[in-house]
Amino acid sequence: MTLTLVGLGLGAVEDITLRGLKAVQAADAVYLEIYTSALIDSNLQELEAFFGKRIVEADRICVEEHNEAILEEAREKNVVILVAGDPLSATTHCDICLRAIKNKVEVEVIHNASIINSVGRTGLQLYRFGEVVSIPLFEENWAPTSFYDKIVRNMQANMHTLCLLDIKVKERSIENLMAKRMVFEPPRYMTVNVAIEQIRQVDEKRREIAMSARAVGVARLGSKTAKIVAGTLEQLYKVDFGAPLHSLVICAPELHDIEEEYFRHYNYETCKSQCSESENI
Amino acid sequence: MTLTLVGLGLGAVEDITLRGLKAVQAADAVYLEIYTSALIDSNLQELEAFFGKRIVEADRICVEEHNEAILEEAREKNVVILVAGDPLSATTHCDICLRAIKNKVEVEVIHNASIINSVGRTGLQLYRFGEVVSIPLFEENWAPTSFYDKIVRNMQANMHTLCLLDIKVKERSIENLMAKRMVFEPPRYMTVNVAIEQIRQVDEKRREIAMSARAVGVARLGSKTAKIVAGTLEQLYKVDFGAPLHSLVICAPELHDIEEEYFRHYNYETCKSQCSESENI
Numbered sequence: 001m002t003l004t005l006v007g008l009g010l011g012a013v014e015d016i017t018l019r020g021l022k023a024v025q026a027a028d029a030v031y032l033e034i035y036t037s038a039l040i041d042s043n044l045q046e047l048e049a050f051f052g053k054r055i056v057e058a059d060r061i062c063v064e065e066h067n068e069a070i071l072e073e074a075r076e077k078n079v080v081i082l083v084a085g086d087p088l089s090a091t092t093h094c095d096i097c098l099r100a101i102k103n104k105v106e107v108e109v110i111h112n113a114s115i116i117n118s119v120g121r122t123g124l125q126l127y128r129f130g131e132v133v134s135i136p137l138f139e140e141n142w143a144p145t146s147f148y149d150k151i152v153r154n155m156q157a158n159m160h161t162l163c164l165l166d167i168k169v170k171e172r173s174i175e176n177l178m179a180k181r182m183v184f185e186p187p188r189y190m191t192v193n194v195a196i197e198q199i200r201q202v203d204e205k206r207r208e209i210a211m212s213a214r215a216v217g218v219a220r221l222g223s224k225t226a227k228i229v230a231g232t233l234e235q236l237y238k239v240d241f242g243a244p245l246h247s248l249v250i251c252a253p254e255l256h257d258i259e260e261e262y263f264r265h266y267n268y269e270t271c272k273s274q275c276s277e278s279e280n281i
Numbered sequence: 282m283t284l285t286l287v288g289l290g291l292g293a294v295e296d297i298t299l300r301g302l303k304a305v306q307a308a309d310a311v312y313l314e315i316y317t318s319a320l321i322d323s324n325l326q327e328l329e330a331f332f333g334k335r336i337v338e339a340d341r342i343c344v345e346e347h348n349e350a351i352l353e354e355a356r357e358k359n360v361v362i363l364v365a366g367d368p369l370s371a372t373t374h375c376d377i378c379l380r381a382i383k384n385k386v387e388v389e390v391i392h393n394a395s396i397i398n399s400v401g402r403t404g405l406q407l408y409r410f411g412e413v414v415s416i417p418l419f420e421e422n423w424a425p426t427s428f429y430d431k432i433v434r435n436m437q438a439n440m441h442t443l444c445l446l447d448i449k450v451k452e453r454s455i456e457n458l459m460a461k462r463m464v465f466e467p468p469r470y471m472t473v474n475v476a477i478e479q480i481r482q483v484d485e486k487r488r489e490i491a492m493s494a495r496a497v498g499v500a501r502l503g504s505k506t507a508k509i510v511a512g513t514l515e516q517l518y519k520v521d522f523g524a525p526l527h528s529l530v531i532c533a534p535e536l537h538d539i540e541e542e543y544f545r546h547y548n549y550e551t552c553k554s555q556c557s558e559s560e561n562i
């Protein structure tokens with residue numbers, strides 16, 4: 001029997017691959033991982049209806065702390081874990097694969113598109129991206145700035161930076177955590193606006209990323225309601241990107257010809273009027 | 282009518298997404314782009330049989346120089362260009378999208394997995410990769426070394442480097458090019474071994490990448506015959522990775538715990554005996 005991690009791709013049910021669909025159809029148990037990414041154009045009920053199977057939501061506690069249970073189940077059954085995007089883009093899933101290998105549970109991974117490669121949609125060339133950065137939601141008394149250093153380093157090397165924006169799903173407050181109460185906070189997805197605000201906050205002391213730096217804001221990439229807007233950080237701060245998921249690309253100081261053309265195509269100024277509409281490319 | 286770029290994913294026919302399949306089924310004309318990537322577990326005939334459609338091979342000349350013809354066709358018909366991996370990982374396809382937009386031809390892009398995100402399969406964490414590098418096949422009197430500089434820069438920043446290895450499909454010799462003869466050289470796909478040999482060649486003068494540096498060689502990733510071997514450059518040089526496509530990851534000097542475990546799992550020494558067998562994970 002096998003543990004299969006199936007990437008769901010960028011948004012809708014039909015972004016699954018035929019190979020992924022077959023794995024789901026052959027599965028005895030199907031989980032949906034919900035804390036490293038999120039479904040855009042679909043939801044649990046829609047997936048269940050589409051696949052004709054019951055699907056169990058798997059949160060961080062289930063996948064990280066109680067994964068022995070899933071591995072044990074995979075000894076006797078075909079178990080599928082559905083992951084939005086590509087399964088191995090998050091460390092957690094590399095970890096569970098490794099545990100499976102060690103425990104002699106057969107593992108299969110069915111890849112799919114993720115923001116890491118689909119960001120090519122912005123017209124910014126993938127080979128010009130430096131280190132990927134995760135921007136964490138600042139808390140009171142907790143505002144780490146390593147993401148800022150990495151963006152600066154990429155800019156100095158004339159490279160783009162893909163900033164993945166924080167997701168908080170099924171998080172517990174410190175009070176509930178202490179009291180071991182399974183009471184969860186509502187999910188929070190960082191917006192492009194909050195990301196820019198946090199960059200600005202760090203920049204007040206550091207002064208290395210000007211608000212006139214060029215960037216591309218991306219929302220719901222690959223879905224019918226995708227929105228891509230290019231502009232300065234200052235301009236993008238004013239744009240309403242709508243529902244999650246959002247990502248932000250900080251551009252290299254110099255753009256190549258094709259990149260410049262795309263930047264103009266997606267430009268804040270030129271698309272201000274039709275910005276609320278869907279963007280297919 | 283629409284021009285749709287459909288990513289085929291990593292290897293087999295069934296790696297296409299349901300959305301991609303629908304686009305092919307609705308297409309009046311289907312092209313298969315063959316010069317930025319290659320099919321691994323399938324071929325043109327298999328794709329034609331699977332889709333029940335005639336598929337025309339599109340080489341560099343067709344897509345780059347004669348793309349007006351394809352754009353013109355897309356005004357009146359639904360045209361699909363199939364691309365192995367993800368469509369927008371290659372500059373060429375960003376270019377054709379832009380031309381389509383300018384010519385008011387509707388464009389759609391259907392993303393899929395590519396080596397850029399699936400390299401997570403090695404256990405090396407995606408957020409620890411620096412700039413992607415392309416290693417060109419050295420010719421007599423032509424041996425550019427910018428890839429070497431980029432690898433060194435990534436290593437200095439303690440980051441991994443994904444090296445994409447050169448593909449030469451439907452290339453013409455200088456004689457045939459001068460004589461405008463459409464006679465093509467046999468396709469060439471750079472192997473991990475040739476890549477390491479070229480790094481070594483540059484290193485003879487530069488002395489910045491030791492042959493004891495750690496790396497992971499990857500062949501036919503995502504397919505049933507995938508092969509992943511971790512070791513020093515010196516060790517990997519001796520490994521037969523088999524049929525194309527190959528890629529090479531030069532590791533950051535320091536690996537994280539999970540990365541170390543994966544490195545051991547895929548290690549040259551431990552998998553020397555079963556190295557010829559298929560690796561599913």
